[in-house]
Amino acid sequence: AHGELYVARNCGAAAGVIVIRQTGENTWEIMNCSVAPEYRRQRCGTALVRHALDIIRSKGGRYAEVGTSDASPGPMALYESCGFQVSGVINNHFTDNYPEPVWDNGVQCIDMIRMRADLSLREEGVPHAAQKA
Template sequence: MTSLQEDTIIRKLGPGERIPYDLLLLADPSIVAMSSYLSLAEIYVMEQDQQVIGTYVLLANDPDELEIKNIAVTPAYQGKGFGKILLQDAAQRARAKGFKRISIGTGNSSIAQLYLYQRQGFEITTVKKDYFMTHYQEPIYENGIQCKHLVMLVRKLN
């Protein structure tokens, strides 16, 4: 458990606890896509005054790389540094578990996320062309741009 302020913590979601789908759906609008990885992953929640305000999901891709499969902050708390704190917490946990890299994927239209991830030391490594066109039934639009391609970013952990 990571202590942030007296009233804010980040902790692993325990067995049987309610999965914060409302938040997870902010980052990935497909329950079908999420169901493919949630049972294999670790879910972390950020709580302030015992209310969940953020979450992220970690999944091991291989012995050297841990992926952030989903990360989200409640809209009322966005733009206040909580996403940065969640990314730092995920990297710290990955390092503590012995992983050499942490990765994250986002859409080509996710301008704020691409900015945040790169500011936190993630570098674009691959672009999966038309990923969202073939893996999602409904078109996704952000910032007036159609989300078509999956942009993968990786941060080395020292």
């Protein structure tokens, strides 16, 4: 109810969605990023995350945060490629906060990996690692 939803479309069909929400004066969080199975591995997720970061920056945000499962190496790699770094771990997040086990690609989610990007360190649309010195 308090987030902003953005939809990536291909020929009218939803290819992916991302939800962002302001969580502090200079901080926004990606609350959800999901890509339809047929559009995975086609840079749709990267485009969604970069679009969200551009929106956050345009709203004056300095930091972007995200939480993802310890069972999700693909999303972690995606966020790292967009300038996020691991900032912490919430042990047992999924086992303590969900009544039923949460599974990702056949692996039970237990811990939440928290990641953060400092948007002042990257140029618009360019990951931090690709910036010129």
